[in-house]
Amino acid sequence: MESGADLISALANLGFSQYESRIYVGLLSNYGQTAYGLSKVTGVPQPKIYEAIRKLEARGAAVMLGESPQRFAATPPDALLDGLALDYTKRVEAAERAAAAAIIATPEVHTWPEVLDSISGRPALLDHVRSLIARATSKVYISAWGSEFEDLDAEIARAEDRGVEVIAMAFGRTNLTLNQGQVFRHKSTSKAVYPHHQNRHLAVVADGAHSLWALAAGGSDWTGLASSDQRLVGLIRSFIRHDIYVQKIYSELGPEMESIFGAGLEFLTDVSNNKVLGAPKQRLSTPGIEDTKREVG
Template sequence: MAGDDGLTDALVALGFSQYESRAYVGLLGGEYGLTAYALWKRTGVPQPKIYEALRKLVERGVAIQVGTRPQRFAPRQVDEVLEQLQQDFDSRVEEAKRTAAKALSGGEGADAYAEVLRGSRGKDAVLTDAAHLINDAGERLYISGWAEDLAELKDTIVSAQERGVQLVILVFGRGKFDVRGAAVYRHTTTSHVLYRSHRNRHIGVVADGRRAVWGVAFDGEEWTSLRFEDRRLLGLLRQFIRHDIYVQKIYNHLQPEMEEAFGIGLEKLVELDKPLSEFVQGERTARSAG
């Protein structure tokens, strides 16, 4: 690929190591999904270093693993990588400004944490982001998603459980998903009813209350996600998962009564323009007529 040396040097100037830069440029110029061996042959990066370079590229989010037997790797688009680097740089500058303001003002009223949002596109990238968070978790994980998608993360989730991480998992859809020793909840209110709004799929992961991934597939196909460390967004996603679990626990205990009031799958709950008093009055009228 023309300009390889120039791009390699540019990436080094942006904080990549020489080996990381050469490995990324090698991925760009090769066929989709190169093995570490093929990339070593292509780039000349010393064989003991090629695996470390690939690991760093995946951690940076500029490459993704697209195969397991054997492991194969593919690059993110250059425009996406450069935009991510720009966002990271801007975030660090903003954090430096806040830190400087705090130091100059004696620390009164300044935020002490970074507000960082990063994006990913494509299911493989979203699953990779989720897997990194699960691998890094040391205490507690909240996970929400569809059974078929969580199945692709099962080995990573089981590894977290085996090293003592507490797991709270909410499973959507009709597929089977379970992890021995974990608190796994089924989203039973929608397991037998598919509404148009449920064509969207999602994966949510909150790790140790410090980092999170929220991925959504609109119409089940176009996956995109956000990775963040902002405590306000972390709390919002965690509470979203917990609230859904609360509803499922109530539903499992009071299913006949709730379905009588709100229908199979509780579809009447989405009628937000209809106050609760109308539901109550309607049920009273129906019982009287019966």
């Protein structure tokens, strides 16, 4: 039956042999079966029955009920799986202790390979971002466009419910609202569209430990890199924070900045030259040393 086939496959994934898995499933539906009977219902050759039964008994998956003739029964699945889980946990803990001891015993400084995972396609990237947000415990930085925020909204809300602070840099139109964090809108480019603005990005840092950087050439062909390398984490976080700095300044000095750098601050982003649109109508003055002395005196 299909459920039996699924269980055979699941047990095989846990390290049971095909014969062991088939015999266990056969015992579940044939209590007190003999080796001959098990061979008939499972298709396992009779010479292999006793060998597989001994291994099942050692795993705690089967018990012998009597010797004349020998009959066998399966351990209830919940008891078997609980025992396997406990055994696995103990072995992992033992391995962790052994690994820690081995590291301490080695005097030289350890360096570990850093991994960059390449992710392609918008659905896969959004799934990865959801997993980063779902695992976050303290703070998440996100820089994205409105359409991406719309797809991430539910996971962001769940994170806020857990007390996670979310700092969002939002491009384009979005209805994103946060209860505990902050939403900063990229207002400097909201009324100006330039060819290079068609390339979209998605940047995320979770708990200062995990990051993702993705780009969509032309707004559709998404590719990204995910990493816990602290160099990349710090770089992406700085990118998001500096974008926020500029937008906080723009929210207070937008007209003056546009009078210098043009709509969308286009000349500000042109780092190939120092061109500006013109002088501002009025610059904010900063008191000099003498002015400060006069004010204090």
